Amino acid sequence: MIRVNDLTKTFKDFTAVKGVSFHVAPGEIFAFLGPNGAGKTTTIKMLTTILRPTSGTVELDGLNPAKDKMGARKKFGIVFQDSSLDVEQSAYENMEMHGVLYHMPKKERVQRIELMLNTFELWDRRKEYVKKFSGGMKRRLEIARGLMHSPKILFLDEPTLGLDPQSRNQLWTHVKQLNEIENTTIFLTTHYMDEVERVAHRIGIMDHGGLIAQGTAAELKEQTNTASLEDAFLALTGSSLRDEESSSTDQLREYAQIQGSGK
Numbered sequence: 054m055i056r057v058n059d060l061t062k063t064f065k066d067f068t069a070v071k072g073v074s075f076h077v078a079p080g081e082i083f084a085f086l087g088p089n090g091a092g093k094t095t096t097i098k099m100l101t102t103i104l105r106p107t108s109g110t111v112e113l114d115g116l117n118p119a120k121d122k123m124g125a126r127k128k129f130g131i132v133f134q135d136s137s138l139d140v141e142q143s144a145y146e147n148m149e150m151h152g153v154l155y156h157m158p159k160k161e162r163v164q165r166i167e168l169m170l171n172t173f174e175l176w177d178r179r180k181e182y183v184k185k186f187s188g189g190m191k192r193r194l195e196i197a198r199g200l201m202h203s204p205k206i207l208f209l210d211e212p213t214l215g216l217d218p219q220s221r222n223q224l225w226t227h228v229k230q231l232n233e234i235e236n237t238t239i240f241l242t243t244h245y246m247d248e249v250e251r252v253a254h255r256i257g258i259m260d261h262g263g264l265i266a267q268g269t270a271a272e273l274k275e276q277t278n279t280a281s282l283e284d285a286f287l288a289l290t291g292s293s294l295r296d297e298e299s300s301s302t303d304q305l306r307e308y309a310q311i312q313g314s315g316k
């Protein structure tokens with residue numbers, strides 16, 4: 054479903070992503086794990102037509118986004134770290150707007166909104182303004198909205214950053230359910246090791262712009278002769294994700310999210 058070959062991105066004289074190659078099968082949940090600045094977001098941006106690769110190729114369900122941007126965009130939904138919801142509108146209106154942008158017929162829009170809001174447990178709150186929602190509800194709404202046009206692939210860039218453990222747990226329960234029901238292929242990035250173990254079928258470990266290992270959690274542990282994914286990560290990168298979690302970039306992001314959620 055996703056085929057990436059020798060993908061590279063250079064900003065002036067700095068190479069943020071270096072010759073990354075991987076495949077994601079239909080219906081698979083693939084997670085990118087890596088410290089701050091490893092190149093995860095830059096990779097997602099190249100996969101989703103936001104950034105043009107310096108070299109290498111991307112294929113999404115058989116389409117090359119560099120050649121057919123609009124065709125490729127219909128194949129995926131995306132949720133970035135920064136919210137793009139209209140907080141002055143209701144949950145229903147946010148969904149409706151997305152359906153209109155994707156030229157979905159009215160009848161299809163109505164059915165899909167109900168299905169997705171139910172899947173993400175927001176149907177009862179559909180008429181409320183998004184500004185009244187908690188951080189976890191906003192995230193779930195963003196994912197539901199990203200799935201409005203029934204994309205084959207869902208990209209999630211650190212979707213649980215700044216959420217409390219209960220909201221994180223709830224979000225992944227819904228995402229996994231969606232993956233099982235609709236067989237949506239999911240590509241995600243996260244800092245949280247427990248999430249990766251719980252949710253991902255396969256994991257890619259990124260460090261300094263390169264994809265240094267990939268496989269199931271069991272395979273990564275076996276490769277590094279370690280007992281936990283955290284130890285495997287340490288053995289591969291020499292740095293701990295916990296240290297990275299409290300980096301200034303993360304603190305700033307979390308601060309911005311708290312501000313955004315009006316807490």
Ligand SMILES: Nc1ncnc2c1ncn2[C@@H]1O[C@H](COP(=O)(O)OP(=O)(O)OP(=O)(O)O)[C@@H](O)[C@H]1O
Nearest residue numbers: 064067069087088089090091092093094095096302
């Ligand atoms: N537009 C840009 N111009 C120059 N350098 C950039 C640009 N975008 C990203 N970088 C650099 O590329 C590197 C990779 O950044 P990227 O955001 O992809 O990392 P990441 O793994 O997603 O980390 P984080 O978890 O902090 O988002 C970083 O060193 C970053 O400073």
